[in-house]
Amino acid sequence: MAPPRRRDQKPASRGTRSSELAAARKAVAEVSRRLASSGMVPATAGNVSVRAGDLVAITPTGASLAELTAKQVSVVDFEGRLVAGDLEPSSELGLHLGIYREYAAGAVVHT
Numbered sequence: 001m002a003p004p005r006r007r008d009q010k011p012a013s014r015g016t017r018s019s020e021l022a023a024a025r026k027a028v029a030e031v032s033r034r035l036a037s038s039g040m041v042p043a044t045a046g047n048v049s050v051r052a053g054d055l056v057a058i059t060p061t062g063a064s065l066a067e068l069t070a071k072q073v074s075v076v077d078f079e080g081r082l083v084a085g086d087l088e089p090s091s092e093l094g095l096h097l098g099i100y101r102e103y104a105a106g107a108v109v110h111t
Contacts (some may be wrong), residue, residue, distance in 0.1 A: 028049065034064065049096045058096055060089060060090065
């Protein structure tokens with residue numbers, strides 16, 4: 001079953017270069033696949049996010065981490081609004097955004 005799609009997207013932020021955003025989406029997808037192939041996460045469990053300037057690339061809700069592509073990775077602003085990607089971000093988005101607001105973290109991974 002495909003994860004839900006969002007329709008309330010806004011344009012990507014001007015504060016983040018497209019190459020930085022593409023690299024963040026690629027990193028989220030690659031780390032997700034490695035976690036799945038190592039057996040550290042089953043199916044859709046766990047999440048990965050990467051800060052890209054004033055945006056966050058994050059695993060979409062319900063996606064199979066073993067097959068995740070960069071294009072499927074959701075991108076949100078710090079208000080949680082989807083700015084790139086067609087899929088809903090993780091249901092644990094609030095946890096990720098809270099960590100980025102509180103700490104100078106560049107990435108969040110949890111299983």
